[in-house]
Amino acid sequence: MLTLTNVFYRWPGASEDCLRGLSLQINQGEWLALTGDNGAGKSTLLRLMAGLLSPGAGHITFQGIPLSEMKNQQRAAAIGVLFQEAENQIFHSQVAKEVAFGLHLQKRPAQELEQRTADALALCGLEDVALAHPLDLYIAQRRMVAVASLEALAPPLILLDEPSRDFDEHWLGIFEGWLAACRQRGTTVLAISHDAEFTHRHFPRVVRLQQGLLVNSDNPLQASSPA
Numbered sequence: 001m002l003t004l005t006n007v008f009y010r011w012p013g014a015s016e017d018c019l020r021g022l023s024l025q026i027n028q029g030e031w032l033a034l035t036g037d038n039g040a041g042k043s044t045l046l047r048l049m050a051g052l053l054s055p056g057a058g059h060i061t062f063q064g065i066p067l068s069e070m071k072n073q074q075r076a077a078a079i080g081v082l083f084q085e086a087e088n089q090i091f092h093s094q095v096a097k098e099v100a101f102g103l104h105l106q107k108r109p110a111q112e113l114e115q116r117t118a119d120a121l122a123l124c125g126l127e128d129v130a131l132a133h134p135l136d137l138y139i140a141q142r143r144m145v146a147v148a149s150l151e152a153l154a155p156p157l158i159l160l161d162e163p164s165r166d167f168d169e170h171w172l173g174i175f176e177g178w179l180a181a182c183r184q185r186g187t188t189v190l191a192i193s194h195d196a197e198f199t200h201r202h203f204p205r206v207v208r209l210q211q212g213l214l215v216n217s218d219n220p221l222q223a224s225s226p227a
């Protein structure tokens with residue numbers, strides 16, 4: 001589904017490459033966790049996978065199409081991202097409007113838009129705050145607003161950066177209910193996570209980013225190569 005081939009990336013002004021010839025294939029329907037030390041480059045890699053940064057060398061394709069050739073709208077429909085600071089991806093003054101925004105951009109019929117928004121709010125435990133300002137919510141609820149916005153669009157590939165962070169037991173349960181819905185519809189998911197228990201519960205395949213390359217957690221000495 002998503003294929004990275006010999007990808008290099010160096011941040012502007014940095015003296016060394018952050019990613020050094022990294023290759024990875026994420027298959028359709030696969031759930032893959034990405035681990036690694038602080039500063040290893042996991043969030044950088046996620047931004048490359050989302051098409052928000054471009055590799056300095058190498059290439060990334062989504063279902064065979066280079067990410068660089070996809071239009072923004074096409075990419076947004078295909079790949080959903082939950083950032084580490086999910087509150088920074090909230091732009092509207094009302095929860096329901098925020099959740100519906102992506103569907104508006106896709107020009108979905110009004111009835112479908114309303115239904116999908118209502119369903120996403122319900123699944124994400126936000127029905128009672130649908131008319132609230134997102135910034136008036138607790139941090140866990142705000143994070144779920146960003147999740148509900150993803151749910152409304154239901155992209156086939158979802159990238160999550162430290163998703164279990166900020167959740168107490170109650171909200172983690174709701175978030176994991178959403179993950180179950182994603183699994184049921186065959187969504188492909190990649191998650192960066194430092195939360196070993198969460199990773200173990202959901203992600204059968206784990207790769208580790210180390211010195212700009214990926215290694216399999218099962219076999220730390222062997223570089224992860226395209227399947």
Ligand SMILES: Nc1ncnc2c1ncn2[C@@H]1O[C@H](COP(=O)(O)OP(=O)(O)OP(=O)(O)O)[C@@H](O)[C@H]1O
Pocket residue numbers: 011012018036037038039040041042043044045
């Ligand atoms: N916007 C940026 N501009 C310049 N350098 C950056 C930027 N973002 C990250 N970096 C650098 O890239 C390297 C990798 O950072 P990144 O945030 O991708 O790591 P990470 O593995 O996600 O870390 P963490 O687990 O702490 O979130 C670091 O050296 C960081 O300083």
